Amino acid sequence: MLSAVTLLDDPADPDAIDRLADTLSALVSGVAGGLVGDAIIVVPREAPGVETVAEATGAVLVVHDGGAPFAAGAAHARRDWILCLEAGDVPAEGWIRTLDRFVGMAKADIGIGRLHRFAPLRTRLLARIEGVVGARGVRAGDVVRKEDLLGRSGRSGRLRIRTLNGRIDRS
Numbered sequence: 001m002l003s004a005v006t007l008l009d010d011p012a013d014p015d016a017i018d019r020l021a022d023t024l025s026a027l028v029s030g031v032a033g034g035l036v037g038d039a040i041i042v043v044p045r046e047a048p049g050v051e052t053v054a055e056a057t058g059a060v061l062v063v064h065d066g067g068a069p070f071a072a073g074a075a076h077a078r079r080d081w082i083l084c085l086e087a088g089d090v091p092a093e094g095w096i097r098t099l100d101r102f103v104g105m106a107k108a109d110i111g112i113g114r115l116h117r118f119a120p121l122r123t124r125l126l127a128r129i130e131g132v133v134g135a136r137g138v139r140a141g142d143v144v145r146k147e148d149l150l151g152r153s154g155r156s157g158r159l160r161i162r163t164l165n166g167r168i169d170r171s
Helices: 016-032 048-057 069-074 095-105 121-133
Strands: 002-007 036-043 060-063 081-086 089-091 110-117 142-145 160-170
Touching: 002 016, 002 069, 016 036, 016 048, 016 089, 016 095, 036 048, 036 069, 048 060, 069 081, 095 110, 095 142, 095 160
Parallel strands: 002 036, 002 081, 036 060, 110 160
Antiparallel strands: 081 142, 089 160, 110 142
């Protein structure tokens, strides 16, 4: 099982709650499939609408004060693996099987499983470089061990990436 950490950068945006709802509703199939054990929503500041959504869905709401938002969410996660998402991310069909297989069979030297996600050209180029040299941090669409995300694994430097067959769509 894994924990899903969803980042909502701008809770004041009029479409923010809709994007968050799209992501959380997509995770329901992961809960039913036995893959997703808990959900964490990370926001930069308190927002009443987000608090209501978190309470209604049983998600943990984390207000972070800067730094690494996925690590802030991972600190509250109950599972050993973290699925990092942004509000509006919707895993495409087959994601449950793909992530279940990755989590169950990932070798110790693999730090990140990366789902395909639409990104600007600069981000795609950086992702290709990270695929060769490893990544210093995570981004939305990554599955990472909690201990690596929190810096407790004892690994220093970059995490090795394995590109996964699944993809993340945007709502």
